Amino acid sequence: MQATSQDRISGYWLTVMLAMVLSILPFPAVIDMFNPDWVLLALIYWTLAMPEKIGIFNAWMLGLLVDVLTGRVLGLHALDYALISYACIKSHKRLRQHPVPQQSIFVFFFLLFSQMFIFWIENIQGNIDLIFSFWFPVFTGTLFWPLTYFALRSIRIMGRQN
Amino acid sequence: MVLLSVILLAVEHRSSRLNKTRSVLSVLVYPIQLLVSLPVELSEDAYESVVSYSDLKTENQRLKQKQFVDSVKLLKFEALENENIRLRGLLENSFKLGEQVLVAEILSVNLVPYEHIVVVNKGSRFGVKDKQPVLDANGIVGQVLRSLPLSSEVMLITDPNHAIPVQVNRNGLRSIAIGSGLNQLKLPFLPNNADIVPGDLLVTSGLGGTFPQGYPVAIVDNVKVQPNKPFASISAIPKAKLDRIRELLIVWSDSMPVPLIYPMTEPEKETENVEINASHESR
Numbered sequence: 001m002q003a004t005s006q007d008r009i010s011g012y013w014l015t016v017m018l019a020m021v022l023s024i025l026p027f028p029a030v031i032d033m034f035n036p037d038w039v040l041l042a043l044i045y046w047t048l049a050m051p052e053k054i055g056i057f058n059a060w061m062l063g064l065l066v067d068v069l070t071g072r073v074l075g076l077h078a079l080d081y082a083l084i085s086y087a088c089i090k091s092h093k094r095l096r097q098h099p100v101p102q103q104s105i106f107v108f109f110f111l112l113f114s115q116m117f118i119f120w121i122e123n124i125q126g127n128i129d130l131i132f133s134f135w136f137p138v139f140t141g142t143l144f145w146p147l148t149y150f151a152l153r154s155i156r157i158m159g160r161q162n
Numbered sequence: 163m164v165l166l167s168v169i170l171l172a173v174e175h176r177s178s179r180l181n182k183t184r185s186v187l188s189v190l191v192y193p194i195q196l197l198v199s200l201p202v203e204l205s206e207d208a209y210e211s212v213v214s215y216s217d218l219k220t221e222n223q224r225l226k227q228k229q230f231v232d233s234v235k236l237l238k239f240e241a242l243e244n245e246n247i248r249l250r251g252l253l254e255n256s257f258k259l260g261e262q263v264l265v266a267e268i269l270s271v272n273l274v275p276y277e278h279i280v281v282v283n284k285g286s287r288f289g290v291k292d293k294q295p296v297l298d299a300n301g302i303v304g305q306v307l308r309s310l311p312l313s314s315e316v317m318l319i320t321d322p323n324h325a326i327p328v329q330v331n332r333n334g335l336r337s338i339a340i341g342s343g344l345n346q347l348k349l350p351f352l353p354n355n356a357d358i359v360p361g362d363l364l365v366t367s368g369l370g371g372t373f374p375q376g377y378p379v380a381i382v383d384n385v386k387v388q389p390n391k392p393f394a395s396i397s398a399i400p401k402a403k404l405d406r407i408r409e410l411l412i413v414w415s416d417s418m419p420v421p422l423i424y425p426m427t428e429p430e431k432e433t434e435n436v437e438i439n440a441s442h443e444s445r
Contacts, residue, residue: 020194024271068187070274071315075170
């Protein structure tokens with residue numbers, strides 16, 4: 001039992017690292033506009049899958065790392081991820097029952113909230129223009145949710161079998 | 163938790179007290195940035211190792227010629243610099259004496275879209291400090307936004323949040339060039355009747371103290387007079403190849419007052435100049 005939970009946690013860190021890599025990959029500018037918040041997608045999956053392991057504090061720390069990684073003001077993603085993970089943990093029992101397309105709708109609203117929140121904080125700092133393409137990552141993130149879901153689930157099941 | 167985050171946000175926004183925390187965390191995420199940048203570097207290395215001998219030879223030839231031309235130019239520059247120091251000494255003016263540079267390589271990572279910020283592989287362990295000017299061989303690239311222990315973030319002059327004090331090299335007209343988010347700068351504060359034409363070279367004016375004076379920044383590309391508005395719409399293309407550079411120079415410059423020199427005394431020679439002289443004599 002002990003070893004299994006260890007494996008599951010290591011799967012979490014591995015995928016989160018991968019998500020961080022994906023989010024700073026140097027894509028061409030056009031693709032980069034659409035690059036979703038991979039870390040948040042992974043976080044949503046893991047909080048839904050094992051809310052007893054991945055708590056709000058975990059999400060907060062992860063957000064702090066993302067802040068440093070992408071050079072944002074410290075606490076921006078931290079607060080954002082903590083709020084999202086709180087919502088996920090609160091609703092994980094219901095969300096798990098939904099089929100994936102229906103989950104996507106919820107994920108869409110999570111991502112939308114996250115992006116709105118980031119815009120709001122950055123706007124207080126006073127260094128952002130609201131252009132339409134600012135919202136593109138929300139849509140692509142929603143489209144990528146089924147992929148993320150199945151990929152991460154297979155990783156989690158693999159971790160459980162070992 | 164929410165309260166803690168809000169406090170964090172507020173403190174970070176107002177002061178730089180959290181720099182330590184950021185430095186510690188940045189060491190944690192640096193491996194990720196390196197990992198992302200690795201494939202690009204490897205492919206470039208691979209390309210270099212398969213370049214044909216004749217290509218290398220022609221490139222070598224070209225570089226040798228360029229070096230020769232440059233060193234001839236430098237001969238004249240040296241005399242001019244000494245003269246400039248002497249004249250400024252007469253005026254009791256300050257002059258940038260030694261400028262030290264550090265070569266840093268850009269890591270191929272992309273932090274956020276819409277911001278022109280790059281990560282370079284030299285940080286405060288090499289003595290890099292915030293707000294240091296960054297150049298490449300052609301002109302000003304940007305300034306150090308944040309120096310972290312192993313890396314630092316450099317804001318390019320084309321970032322929408324970046325402004326650089328410039329002056330027209332031809333007539334000394336001063337203005338401020340603001341990044342546009344594209345590979346272009348804008349000069350929004352020049353009146354319609356300002357003496358500026360396409361092709362003018364913009365150099366740093368040294369006002370503001372961040373950038374040393376007299377480095378090329380951009381070339382004026384388009385001047386559009388707007389009769390119904392107070393200011394003309396002027397755009398300029400940066401001299402530095404911001405989208406293509408791999409290596410850049412981080413500059414330390416000290417503005418020290420030159421001691422008043424009497425016209426008869428010989429100006430001091432810098433060690434650098436002496437070295438250059440020596441290399442010319444050996445040639």
